[in-house]
Amino acid sequence: MSKIRIIGFIISLVISNSCFSEGFRQHGAHVHGYVLFDVAQDNNDLLIDIVSPGMDVIGFEHDVNTADEAKVMANAMQILQQPNAIVSINQQAQCTVSDSTVQTFKSLPPTDVATEQNSAVHNPFVDHNTHNNFDIQYHFTCQSPQQLNQIAVHWFDHFTNSKVITVNYIGEQGQLALSLDPQHTVIHFN
Numbered sequence: 001m002s003k004i005r006i007i008g009f010i011i012s013l014v015i016s017n018s019c020f021s022e023g024f025r026q027h028g029a030h031v032h033g034y035v036l037f038d039v040a041q042d043n044n045d046l047l048i049d050i051v052s053p054g055m056d057v058i059g060f061e062h063d064v065n066t067a068d069e070a071k072v073m074a075n076a077m078q079i080l081q082q083p084n085a086i087v088s089i090n091q092q093a094q095c096t097v098s099d100s101t102v103q104t105f106k107s108l109p110p111t112d113v114a115t116e117q118n119s120a121v122h123n124p125f126v127d128h129n130t131h132n133n134f135d136i137q138y139h140f141t142c143q144s145p146q147q148l149n150q151i152a153v154h155w156f157d158h159f160t161n162s163k164v165i166t167v168n169y170i171g172e173q174g175q176l177a178l179s180l181d182p183q184h185t186v187i188h189f190n
Contacts (some may be wrong), residue, residue: 032056032164035155037180039187041148041171042054046095046140048087048151054104054132056162061132076134077102079158083138088152101137145172148190158180 006131027179033053054061058076060069079085080102089095142148156162160182169176173189 022069035162035165037165037167039167039169041145043143044142045144048138050136052134054134056159057134059161071093079137086154091151092147093145095140098141103135104132151187153185154184
């Protein structure tokens with residue numbers, strides 16, 4: 001696969017993920033228990049972008065209000081800021097972490113509560129102003145990318161509220177789409 005095509009795909013993946021994330025923010029279209037992993041490989045670069053509902057990561061989606069919630073958030077951030085705690089790439093590929101970013105954001109803008117209270121019909125999108133999502137990016141540099149044949153995912157070990165991870169991959173091994181669950185946690189290429 002040519003480098004230009006892969007770079008083009010990575011750009012479209014980032015754009016589509018931004019649109020997907022924007023969909024979370026504008027339409028409240030996230031589902032608790034379901035996480036998205038977008039994986040792209042371009043020569044020595046391996047990029048993993050993860051979008052997860054806050055409920056899956058920390059067990060709540062409102063702003064941190066208590067000392068206990070602050071501890072839960074700090075613990076989750078500590079785990080998420082360690083890419084090797086979330087994924088393990090087979091050793092033969094010789095991949096090391098180049099960069100990582102962890103963000104949490106409101107998925108919907110604040111709503112007019114008075115409008116909702118005065119309405120006889122419940123709008124399911126109005127009451128979602130407390131839905132938070134996590135957006136995580138990991139960038140690995142691999143010395144032997146041709147040896148990349150699997151990524152073990154440890155997400156379920158840390159975040160037990162998650163039930164399914166949808167994986168989209170494109171790279172040197174071709175394209176792949178699959179689902180992971182707590183009993184099936186390895187992405188195999190080949």
